[in-house]
Amino acid sequence: MGDLNDLYQEVILDHNRRPRNFHALADANHTAEGYNPLCGDRLTLYLKVHDGIVTDVSFEGAGCAISKASASLMTDAVKGKSVAEAEALFERFHRMVTTPPEESVEDMGKLSALAGVREFPVRVKCASLAWHTLKAAIAEKKRTSTE
Amino acid sequence: MREIATDGRPDLSGPARAGRVAPTLDVARVRADFPILARTVHGKPLVYLDNAATTQKPQAVLDAIQAYYTGINANVHRGVHELSARATDAFEAARERVRAFFHAASTREIVFTRNATEGINLVAHSFARPLLREGDEVLISAMEHHSNIVPWQIVCGMTGARLRVVPIDDAGGLRLDELERLLGPRTRLVAMTHMSNALGTITPAAEIVRIAHRHNVPVLIDASQAAYHLRVDVQALDCDFLVATGHKLYGPTGIGVLYGKETRLEGMPPFLGGGDMISSVTFEKSTWNALPYKFEAGTPHIEGAIGLHAALDYIDGVGLEAIAAHERELTAYATGVLQEIEGVRIYGTAPDKSSIVSFVMAGIHPHDVGTIVDREGVAIRTGHHCAQPVMDRFGIPATARLSIAMYNTREDIDRLGRALRRVREVFA
Numbered sequence: 001m002g003d004l005n006d007l008y009q010e011v012i013l014d015h016n017r018r019p020r021n022f023h024a025l026a027d028a029n030h031t032a033e034g035y036n037p038l039c040g041d042r043l044t045l046y047l048k049v050h051d052g053i054v055t056d057v058s059f060e061g062a063g064c065a066i067s068k069a070s071a072s073l074m075t076d077a078v079k080g081k082s083v084a085e086a087e088a089l090f091e092r093f094h095r096m097v098t099t100p101p102e103e104s105v106e107d108m109g110k111l112s113a114l115a116g117v118r119e120f121p122v123r124v125k126c127a128s129l130a131w132h133t134l135k136a137a138i139a140e141k142k143r144t145s146t147e
Numbered sequence: 148m149r150e151i152a153t154d155g156r157p158d159l160s161g162p163a164r165a166g167r168v169a170p171t172l173d174v175a176r177v178r179a180d181f182p183i184l185a186r187t188v189h190g191k192p193l194v195y196l197d198n199a200a201t202t203q204k205p206q207a208v209l210d211a212i213q214a215y216y217t218g219i220n221a222n223v224h225r226g227v228h229e230l231s232a233r234a235t236d237a238f239e240a241a242r243e244r245v246r247a248f249f250h251a252a253s254t255r256e257i258v259f260t261r262n263a264t265e266g267i268n269l270v271a272h273s274f275a276r277p278l279l280r281e282g283d284e285v286l287i288s289a290m291e292h293h294s295n296i297v298p299w300q301i302v303c304g305m306t307g308a309r310l311r312v313v314p315i316d317d318a319g320g321l322r323l324d325e326l327e328r329l330l331g332p333r334t335r336l337v338a339m340t341h342m343s344n345a346l347g348t349i350t351p352a353a354e355i356v357r358i359a360h361r362h363n364v365p366v367l368i369d370a371s372q373a374a375y376h377l378r379v380d381v382q383a384l385d386c387d388f389l390v391a392t393g394h395k396l397y398g399p400t401g402i403g404v405l406y407g408k409e410t411r412l413e414g415m416p417p418f419l420g421g422g423d424m425i426s427s428v429t430f431e432k433s434t435w436n437a438l439p440y441k442f443e444a445g446t447p448h449i450e451g452a453i454g455l456h457a458a459l460d461y462i463d464g465v466g467l468e469a470i471a472a473h474e475r476e477l478t479a480y481a482t483g484v485l486q487e488i489e490g491v492r493i494y495g496t497a498p499d500k501s502s503i504v505s506f507v508m509a510g511i512h513p514h515d516v517g518t519i520v521d522r523e524g525v526a527i528r529t530g531h532h533c534a535q536p537v538m539d540r541f542g543i544p545a546t547a548r549l550s551i552a553m554y555n556t557r558e559d560i561d562r563l564g565r566a567l568r569r570v571r572e573v574f575a
Contacts, residue, residue: 004522008515008573039514039530040544062544064512065574123518 006116007123008065015069020076021058030140034061034133036125041067045133052083059133064126066117071130073110083138090131097127170469177465178554180205191524194559199344199372199503199550200528201394204458208398211457212450222446224423234449241452242439245404248459249389250380255438256412258405259447263371264294266390266405267338269442270367271298273415274388274407275336281307284333286364288313288321288350289540290343293533295369299338308335315540319346320497326355330362337366341373345534345548346495347478347503349373353384360385365411371395375552376474376502378467381406393451397552398458402451405442412438419444462553470553474502477551477560484564489571494541505532505546508567511574513547519573523566525559 025046034043043061047054057075061068074093078086089111096105097117105112117127178184181203186193195203215237221230223238239254246254260266275285285299289312296310303310311334313326321339330337337359341352352373356366365387370379374391381389388411393402407415417424417435421444426434435441462470481504485491490509508516517529528548531538538544549563 004519004573007518013574039512040535040538041514042544064514066515068512120518123514126514 003116003119007120009113009116011073011110011113012065012069015072016065019059019068019072021079022060022072023058024060025056025058028056028058030137032133032137032140034129034136036063036067036129038125039064039067041126041129043067043071043130043133045071045130045137047134047137049083049138054078054081054083054086059130063129066114066123066126067129070114070127071133073114074130074134077109077111078134086134087138090135093131094128097124170466170472172465172469172473172553174473174554174556178556180207180461181554182206182209184554188524188526189522194525194562196549196551196555196559196563197526197528198552198555199395199532199548201400202375202397202552203554204397204399204454205461207461208454208457212399212454215450215453223449224440237453237456238447238449241456244456244459248463249374249391249404249406250382251406252382253409256381256406256409258407258412258439258442259452260390260403260405261401261448262394262403263369263390263392264298264403266388266403267295267367267369268298269405269418270338270388270390270407271302273418273442274365274411275299275308276302276305277416278335279303279306279308282333283308283335284311284329284331285309286311286313286326286329286334286337286339286359288326288339289315290319290321290346290348290534290537291338291340292344292369292371293535294371295338295340296536309333312536313339315348315537316497318497319343319348319495319500319537321348321350321355323351323354323358327358330359330364334359334362334364337364338369339366340369340371341379342370342376342501342503343495343534343537344372344503345532345537345546346497346505347500347550348495348497349377349499349501351499352386356385372503375462375470377471387411393455393458396455396458397461398455399448399451402448402455404455409438412442417441417444421445423447465553471501473553474551474555477555477557478502478504480557481549481551481560481563484560485567488564488567491567494543494546502551503548504550505548507543507546508570511570513545515574516547516567516570519570520563520566523562523569525563525566527563 028046030047032045041063043059046058048056059071114127183203219233221234223235242254242257246257299310314322342349352368359366367388368386370391375396389406391404394400424444426436478501494505513529530545
């Protein structure tokens with residue numbers, strides 16, 4: 001059974017209170033909207049991609065602490081990374097929140113704060129909404145959904 | 148063999164019977180009838196406050212279903228053998244029980260469906276669709292569940308009719324003056340809830356029907372929420388159609404009820420085709436069975452109907468008046484407890500409301516509230532409650548919602564109050 005403190009870690013509460021990169025990006029060349037119909041979480045993701053590198057990323061929207069903190073942490077994590085690296089990070093993140101803890105998450109930095117979500121299966125969609133939206137933005141799909 | 152109709156019924160000789168004079172409800176005795184209430188969740192005794200989503204089932208309902216399968220399981224309306232006859236009797240006895248519960252004039256007016264949603268879809272497709280022309284109007288309210296919005300949107304899309312919406316006021320009450328104003332020469336049907344699942348507002352259903360009938364417009368009442376909280380009498384309401392669902396009436400899932408005035412149902416074509424709904428079939432032409440079977444294609448949810456029979460007996464054994472009084476008292480108590488908690492705002496403050504309290508906590512998303520109180524063993528609903536237009540009306544994405552049933556206690560509410568203080572601590 002997951003402990004509440006594993007889910008609502010200080011890093012998550014901090015990013016919920018003060019989300020990073022929380023604004024529109026006027027010169028974004030990739031955007032996507034994410035929507036979780038289960039809880040009504042909505043976010044818009046803005047990406048600036050040049051020569052295969054995510055040079056800037058930001059988001060706007062409303063949602064629960066987990067989805068907001070996850071989006072905030074994600075934007076920090078993928079900024080400056082190549083598209084391929086960002087996609088690889090999505091795969092690792094997805095494994096971290098959905099499968100038993102087999103591999104170390106130490107090298108994932110602050111993203112590892114969301115590892116506790118795996119003990120709360122109904123909240124996995126909250127944590128992964130931003131990442132699904134990132135994938136859609138890279139593929140330039142207009143809108144994505146975790147349902 | 149055990150008799151299915153009489154097992155496990157509550158004893159009517161006790162204080163519950165006296166409810167007519169001074170409604171009282173022996174909560175401890177009621178709780179003992181619901182086995183699930185004895186379990187723990189995350190190591191803590193369960194506090195179940197998500198009754199508007201579905202209610203728990205008394206032992207009498209479980210016993211009735213068990214007795215059906217162990218004693219008389221067979222298909223209905225078909226065989227000449229003993230079991231089929233017994234199963235048919237039990238199924239039809241359930242229909243009579245539903246008729247009595249809603250005080251319909253005849254069992255021909257009681258159609259078993261899967262749920263309230265299916266009942267609304269049946270009326271939308273068999274009654275409204277053949278009637279609607281381009282420019283006609285269907286009138287609903289701003290506090291409908293999606294199940295009383297989407298079927299009308301679909302038939303309006305098919306016919307060119309228009310869906311119009313009677314607004315609600317800031318407290319969540321229906322604007323009867325707007326209902327009056329919106330009823331026009333093109334209005335073909337009014338479809339409205341008797342009780343909002345998102346706000347707890349009880350609508351003046353009889354008044355709605357009276358106003359609509361003055362304009363010769365038929366009315367469908369969605370009693371999904373109302374039916375287990377207050378007495379719903381279709382003849383007193385004079386509604387043309389009414390839908391309800393078994394699983395909110397302490398019965399099984401998958402069984403619902405459509406009431407329709409016989410004169411209305413007679414004129415309607417079938418909704419689904421198949422076995423049981425025909426009187427004769429040839430490859431050239433089939434003719435329809437009599438009411439209500441015309442609307443019951445295929446093998447029905449037999450154990451669902453039998454379970455619902457036991458559930459309605461249970462409700463009347465405790466006494467709806469006693470239940471209603473108990474729930475109103477607890478609703479007021481819960482409102483007080485929530486108001487004591489810093490940052491809590493309640494949505495839905497209509498003078499006539501019961502059993503449901505929707506709220507948000509400042510700066511904390513309802514989903515986070517739901518997860519944290521769940522860890523304290525408290526089940527509440529969080530989200531848009533399948534009523535997104537209500538959320539939009541108040542400019543919020545979601546709420547947390549507690550909903551009360553006959554077995555809830557002040558202790559349950561206090562446990563929720565303590566769990567909400569824990570939420571504040573986590574987000575401090």
